[in-house]
Amino acid sequence: MSRTDAERRLRGLLEKGLPLTPRPWQTLAAQAGMSEDEALACARRWQDDGLIKRMGLVVRHRRLGMAANAMVVWDIADKRVSEVGRALAAEPAVTLCYRRPRRLPDWPYNLFCMIHGVRRERVLAELRAIIERQALANTAHQVLFSQHAYRQHGARYTREETT
C-alpha cells in the first residue's frame, strides 16, 4: 500500500481516535497537512478497500456494568469448526467469534467466542441456552472469565513520528 507522508500521518492520528469536534476530519486534516476533502477521501478509500471495517466506538464493558466478560473456548472437529463458528456468531449474546490454532497438548480448543454480561450467572445461563440451541452438550469447552483488564488501548499499527 503506497502512502504519502500526509496519509501516513493521518492514519497515525486516526488510530488515537476521531476528535470530538463538529468537523473531525478538518481537525485531523489540519494536523496531517492535507485538506478536509483529502482526509475524507482517504478514509473512504480505506473503508472501500476494507482496511477499515467501520468508524466505531470502543466501549469499556466494565464501566457499563458489564462486569462479566467470558471467553468461551471449544474443541470442535476440524471439519465442523466453520459451521459451528457461523452458528455461534449468529447468537445475539456472542460479541466475537474466531477459529484459532490448537496448542496441543496443553490447549485443545480451536474455537473462541466472547460473551459479555452484567453478572456471571447471567453469562453462564446464556451459555447453557446456547449449548442447548446449538446441540453442543457433548462438545468439550471451557469458560475463562476475565478477572481484570490490565491495559486497554486500541491497536496501533503506525509508529509515532517524532517531529
Next chain:
Amino acid sequence: MTAARTAASQAPVALDATDRAIINRLQDGLPLAERPFARVAEELGIGEGRLLYRLEQLRDSGVLSRFGPMYHAERLGGGLTLAALRVPEDDYERVTRAVNAFPEVAHNYRREHALNMWFVLATETPKRIAEVIAEIEAATGLAVYNMPKEEEFHVRLHLPV
C-alpha cells in the same frame, strides 16, 4: 496501578436514556461525512452540540475509550495475534509489568485458567509478531502460546446497553 485505583476506574457508570441511545446508535459506526456528529444527532433527535458534550462526558467517565477505525490488521500490512502465558501466581505482577512494557500489547487480561494471562499483540508488520513474542519470552522467562486468528465469524458487534 494500585488495587483501589483499579477498582475506582472500573466501577459502573450510571447512564440515562439519552446516553444509552447514543451508545447503541454509535456502536453501528459513524458515517464518513464532513459533519458526522450532526447527522447522528439528527437521527437521535438531539442537537449536535449536545451530542458532542455527551460524548465528551462518556469519554471522561471512561465509558468510551475512543472513536476510532476498526482496522483489518492483515490488510493494512500489520500483524495481530492473541497470546497467552502460564504465569506463576507470585510472579504475576512482575510479568504484567514486563508484558505491558511492550507498546505492541493492546489488551492484557487476567483470566481464570492455568493459562492465566491473555493479551493481544498488534504490530506494524506480520514478521514483527514473532520478534515481539521472542522478546516477551526473554523478558518473562515464560513460553508464549501464540494463537493467531485463522478464521473470523462475523457478528454484529452490538451490546444493547
